[in-house]
Structures are given as structure tokens and as C-alpha cells.
Amino acid sequence: MTYQQTQMTFLKVNGLVLHYQHIRTRSNSQRGNRTFLFINSLGTDFRIWTDVVDILTEFGDIVLFDKRGHGLSSTAPSQSTLDDFADDAEALLNHLSISKCIAIGLSVGGMIAQILACRRPSKFEKLILCDTCHKIGNVQIWNDRIKAVKGHGFSSISGSVMQRWFSESFHKTNPETVAGYRNMLERTSKSGYIQTCEAIRDANLAEVARQIKVATLCVVGSEDKSTTPDDVKSLVELIRGAKFQVIEGSAHIPCVDNPYKLSRAIIDFINDKL
Numbered sequence: 001m002t003y004q005q006t007q008m009t010f011l012k013v014n015g016l017v018l019h020y021q022h023i024r025t026r027s028n029s030q031r032g033n034r035t036f037l038f039i040n041s042l043g044t045d046f047r048i049w050t051d052v053v054d055i056l057t058e059f060g061d062i063v064l065f066d067k068r069g070h071g072l073s074s075t076a077p078s079q080s081t082l083d084d085f086a087d088d089a090e091a092l093l094n095h096l097s098i099s100k101c102i103a104i105g106l107s108v109g110g111m112i113a114q115i116l117a118c119r120r121p122s123k124f125e126k127l128i129l130c131d132t133c134h135k136i137g138n139v140q141i142w143n144d145r146i147k148a149v150k151g152h153g154f155s156s157i158s159g160s161v162m163q164r165w166f167s168e169s170f171h172k173t174n175p176e177t178v179a180g181y182r183n184m185l186e187r188t189s190k191s192g193y194i195q196t197c198e199a200i201r202d203a204n205l206a207e208v209a210r211q212i213k214v215a216t217l218c219v220v221g222s223e224d225k226s227t228t229p230d231d232v233k234s235l236v237e238l239i240r241g242a243k244f245q246v247i248e249g250s251a252h253i254p255c256v257d258n259p260y261k262l263s264r265a266i267i268d269f270i271n272d273k274l
């Protein structure tokens with residue numbers, strides 16, 4: 001680690017406790033006073049960003065948080081919309097007095113980032129949307145998944161989810177890591193997971209994406225089967241001036257199976273080299 005690990009921190013927002021970390025890395029202004037806000041995907045907590053954070057601490061401060069229903073954050077008592085998830089992130093930024101940041105959102109985290117950038121363009125210097133789209137899956141896919149988790153638990157879906165999360169070569173070379181992430185998924189709050197599936201199922205952000213005025217990079221793993229390169233291209237077409245990059249040999253979670261390539265793309269984009 002190149003940074004000082006901070007203590008576990010919790011904040012009450014919108015009636016829920018949110019687990020977050022604010023890593024202040026700079027003792028200077030040479031790093032451009034940047035802050036990166038990371039928003040994670042369905043069934044994961046903010047540990048997925050560890051390798052990327054290790055690299056990006058050279059370039060700015062870091063804010064990580066577990067979205068509602070995930071990690072050590074509370075689960076809402078009833079159904080949440082993606083706007084509610086965005087409200088939590090916005091409340092966290094306000095609490096930390098962060099007036100401008102670079103949002104990096106993965107999958108549903110990328111959908112939340114689209115809402116934030118559309119709502120508050122002046123708060124976002126740049127937007128990095130990883131393996132996401134304005135619409136992910138369809139009603140049938142999400143209802144089937146919800147039914148499986150409700151009826152048979154996480155073990156009924158976790159094998160196929162792992163196939164989508166990580167590339168074939170990562171499965172071969174890092175079976176222990178895959179097993180660890182399977183544990184992460186299976187230990188997610190069941191109702192938090194189901195509420196997030198419902199929020200994704202019910203969202204179509206095409207209009208939101210069309211209104212984004214923040215400079216945006218969309219990246220996707222070449223082997224991503226959840227949000228395929230073609231899906232992500234369809235998002236790129238909606239966001240004015242958005243750039244597009246494929247992470248070769250990666251699947252749905254490049255911050256885990258290809259953190260160096262993902263970090264390179266982020267660094268090039270923030271330095272206007274993409």
C-alpha cells in the first residue's frame with residue numbers, strides 16, 4: 001500500500017448507516033487536488049477497488065463507500081430506486097465537503113454515477129463508467145435472478161455470476177481469489193441484493209445519459225457478458241463526446257481481473273491522453 005489506511009468510518013445518511021473511507025493521500029497540491037469517488041457493483045463491497053486505489057493514490061484523494069444493502073452499510077427497510085442510491089453518494093460528498101470529484105462507477109455503480117453527473121454536473125470533473133450501460137439486462141432476467149435468490153439462496157446463482165465477473169484466464173490463474181469474491185457475493189445482505197436487482201430492473205437511464213455534460217470515458221472488458229462491449233457502445237452513443245475503451249482479456253470486473261490496464265485507462269483519461 002502506498003497510502004495510510006484510514007479507520008473504518010460510518011455516516012448516517014437518509015436514515016441508513018453508510019460505511020465509507022476517505023483516504024487523504026496528498027500533502028501537497030502537486031497532485032491537482034483531485035478526489036476520486038468509487039461506486040461499486042451489485043453484490044460487491046468497496047474492497048473490489050483495492051488494487052486500483054493503490055495506483056490512483058498517486059493522483060488524488062480517494063472516497064470509497066459501500067452502497068446501501070452491501071458491505072457494512074445498512075439495508076433499506078423497503079424498496080430503493082437508483083435515485084436513492086445516488087442520494088446516498090451525494091450526501092456523503094456533502095458530508096466530506098467535496099465540491100468536485102472524478103466519479104468511477106462499476107456496473108450499477110456506473111448507473112448511479114450517470115444519475116449523479118446528470119443531476120450535479122458542476123460537482124464532477126470527469127466520469128469513468130466501467131462495464132455499465134443506461135439499461136442493464138431486462139425484466140425477465142432480473143425477475144429470474146430475484147426468484148432464484150429468494151427461493152434457493154445465493155449459491156443458486158453465484159457460480160454463473162463468477163463466470164460473468166472474471167475472465168476465463170483469471171479463473172484459471174486465480175482460483176482462490178475467485179473463491180474469495182464468491183464469498184463476498186454470498187455474504188451480501190439478501191434483501192439488499194434483491195432491492196438492488198429490483199432497482200436495476202426498473203431503471204432505464206437513456207434520458208439521463210443524453211443529458212450528461214461531464215467529460216466521460218466508458219470502459220468495458222472484452223469478455224464482459226453482463227454489459228457487453230456492444231451494450232457499452234450503445235451508452236457511448238448517448239453521452240455527448242464520450243470516449244470508449246475496451247480492456248482486453250477482462251470480464252465484468254476489470255478492477256479485480258485487470259486493475260493495471262483499468263488504472264492506465266483512467267490515468268490517460270484524466271490527463272487528457274485518451
Ligand SMILES: O=C(O)CC1=CCC(=O)O1
Nearest residue numbers: 041042107108161164226
Ligand atoms: O452480477 C452480475 O451479473 C453483474 C452485474 C449486473 C449489474 C451489476 O452491478 O453487476
